[in-house]
Amino acid sequence: MISSNTPKKGKFIVIEGLEGAGKSTAIATVNAWLVKKGLPVVCTREPGGTPLAEQLRSLVKQADPSEHIAPETELLLMYASRVQLLRNVIEPALEAGTWVLADRHDMSSRAYQGGGRQLGDSLINTLRHAVLGTTRPDFTLYLDIDPALGLARAARRGELDRIEQEQLAFFERTRATYLAIAATEPNIVVIDAGQSIEQVQMALQQALEHANLCPI
Template identity: 55%
Template sequence: MSVGKFIVIEGLEGAGKSSAIALVKKIITEHTEAEPVCTREPGGTPLAEKIRDLVKVADDSDPLCDEAECLLFYAARTQLVANVIKPALAKGQWVLGDRHNLSSLAYQGGGRGLMTLVKSISDISLNGFKPDLTLYLDIDPRIGLTRAAARGELDRIETQKIAFFDRARETFLSFADNDESIIMIDASAPIEQVNQAITEQLAKHLSRLK
């Protein structure tokens, strides 16, 4: 049995990841004749979902420090990779992820200024494991956060200052410029254009991944 492939959707808040994931899931299903295993980060396993609650909800009595936030994200990611993603890939299943390591590089590395720590933990915990293809949905954080606020109450991460998201976006773009497996999509365009761009980019890359 051939090994499955791992595709990830990345982007700032309000970039349209949910819509993109639904489209990519449909395309992968048509391409492989099987639905992909869908994951989200943080989360995706019982333990990782508990960690998600810790990092998403603010607790004024015990504020989460930046270093602890980083460590918790990697604890959740390591659980997900070990117990869901790698087993699925070994069975020949494709995996579609809502965020992965690039988010930590952007948010904790760039946004929090902890790039040295992030890269060290990433090297140790993932040992070179990475997606076969990443679609990065690029958007100005001011537009994205306006969209996110329109959906409802913002979580702890979404309420960070705009400078945090500017730094995160710069980091996303820097990695996209230097990694051929990361494809950038202009997420500020109308949804029809975004979907067309995603479809076209996947058509270019899926044939070599199968």
């Protein structure tokens, strides 16, 4: 018999999208919505989120003209960072009843490395099952934007990192993969990120309400 004092598990919400899609604004909007509902929430980002994972983030993001990073190496670094965050932050928070709001998770690797880098599904699925186990997001909001528009927005923010410097075709493949995944998984909602900030914020709030994540 489960004790009434057993903490209720938190929910795991993920924000996904290409560069320039407005993930930071979306995170702030969703976080405010959760706080208004009186829910405990912790925000994370990938790659990163723990001291070691942040070091791996630097390896992934920083361009080094002296050495090419193989697509498989990039993928393994992403999953090394991800499992570190999962074990040390995400899973303990969920078990304690805290909601987790993540800037990227596993869908990013499926889209960027699987689609953009054209590694396909086989290796990624093996890694997913091996290191993530059964942990999956309860709800994902994918901010969809035309890659050319997203990159133009990202460029206005300043210097681009190694991945942001990829060719447009890379991001077009990534976007296509994102949309293909979203079309097959019911807990993913696609948000038109090409709209105004106000329209995107309204769409995010409506999606959260319709998902009935916290019927309180």
